[in-house]
Amino acid sequence: MKIAIVGYGRMGHAVESALIARGHTVSAVVEPAGSTDAPADVYGEVSGTSLAGCDVAIEFSLGEAVVSNARAYAETGCPAVVGTTGWTYQLDEVRTTVETSDIGFVYGSNFSIGAHIFLAVSRYAASLVRNIEDYDLLIHEMHHKQKKDSPSGTALTLAQSVLDVVPRKRRIETGRLDRAPEPDELHVSSSRVGWVPGTHTLTMDSAADTIEVRHQARSRGGFALGAVLAAEWIIGKSGLYSVESFVQALLHEDQGE
Numbered sequence: 001m002k003i004a005i006v007g008y009g010r011m012g013h014a015v016e017s018a019l020i021a022r023g024h025t026v027s028a029v030v031e032p033a034g035s036t037d038a039p040a041d042v043y044g045e046v047s048g049t050s051l052a053g054c055d056v057a058i059e060f061s062l063g064e065a066v067v068s069n070a071r072a073y074a075e076t077g078c079p080a081v082v083g084t085t086g087w088t089y090q091l092d093e094v095r096t097t098v099e100t101s102d103i104g105f106v107y108g109s110n111f112s113i114g115a116h117i118f119l120a121v122s123r124y125a126a127s128l129v130r131n132i133e134d135y136d137l138l139i140h141e142m143h144h145k146q147k148k149d150s151p152s153g154t155a156l157t158l159a160q161s162v163l164d165v166v167p168r169k170r171r172i173e174t175g176r177l178d179r180a181p182e183p184d185e186l187h188v189s190s191s192r193v194g195w196v197p198g199t200h201t202l203t204m205d206s207a208a209d210t211i212e213v214r215h216q217a218r219s220r221g222g223f224a225l226g227a228v229l230a231a232e233w234i235i236g237k238s239g240l241y242s243v244e245s246f247v248q249a250l251l252h253e254d255q256g257e
């Protein structure tokens, strides 16, 4: 497939490696800041010109850019995979744009397939202690020191899933705890250090033992691979899809689900 890379920053470079490893080619790079190492012609914006001849676009750019880029994908009929974060308060606008066109559009804040497997396994593990009050639960996440948000979106998704399956936990506490946690609180803690690409741990602790479920990303490669797999999947579909619906389809595709 011919794939346009939209946003040629840290993730855009990781996407380039992942798509070449899967036998695709880069048809164009859209990068307003310009680039000296791009593998194809570089354009300043998403348009009919930059998307000419491309089968699908993969975007990791800036939240502010997503709404207008979505309009350009719709106008040019180019399907898109958008991993950019910080724009979902505008999701309704993007949904309208996508649904009044024929394009397919996959979006989400975590394209790592491994992270989604971790979320599913963690949810199941937490559900096993729902009736065993001896086990208390904790979520901890660790990321590199450039990360701006805290806790991570993935930690919050995991926390909500624990609340869904463990009725004695009713509230998420993300602050510093200088007291004993209340029994209905689920503490979600964060650390920022060095270059860690992202580690999430669910701990279930009793007087007798500790059970941990952990996902440790090694690089941005996992996010990039997930985005390329989503680009292969979206071809021929139309409509707005969350990354979760794509991952569900991927994980269960041999099971007829």
Ligand SMILES: NC(=O)c1ccc[n+]([C@@H]2O[C@H](COP(=O)([O-])OP(=O)(O)OC[C@H]3O[C@@H](n4cnc5c(N)ncnc54)[C@H](O)[C@@H]3O)[C@@H](O)[C@H]2O)c1
Binding pocket: 006, 007, 008, 009, 010, 011, 012, 030, 031, 032, 033, 045, 046, 060, 061, 062, 063, 065, 082, 083, 084, 085, 086, 108, 109, 110, 111, 112, 223
């Ligand atoms: N969904 C996921 O799995 C996942 C994983 C990692 C990062 N992210 C998100 O991806 C985004 C990019 O992350 P990054 O680490 O590559 O950031 P980055 O700052 O390294 O790269 C972003 C690039 O987008 C460019 N850009 C700005 N405006 C643009 C526009 N209108 N059109 C195209 N490109 C534009 C910037 O010049 C920059 O080069 C962030 O929102 C980040 O949170 C998502």
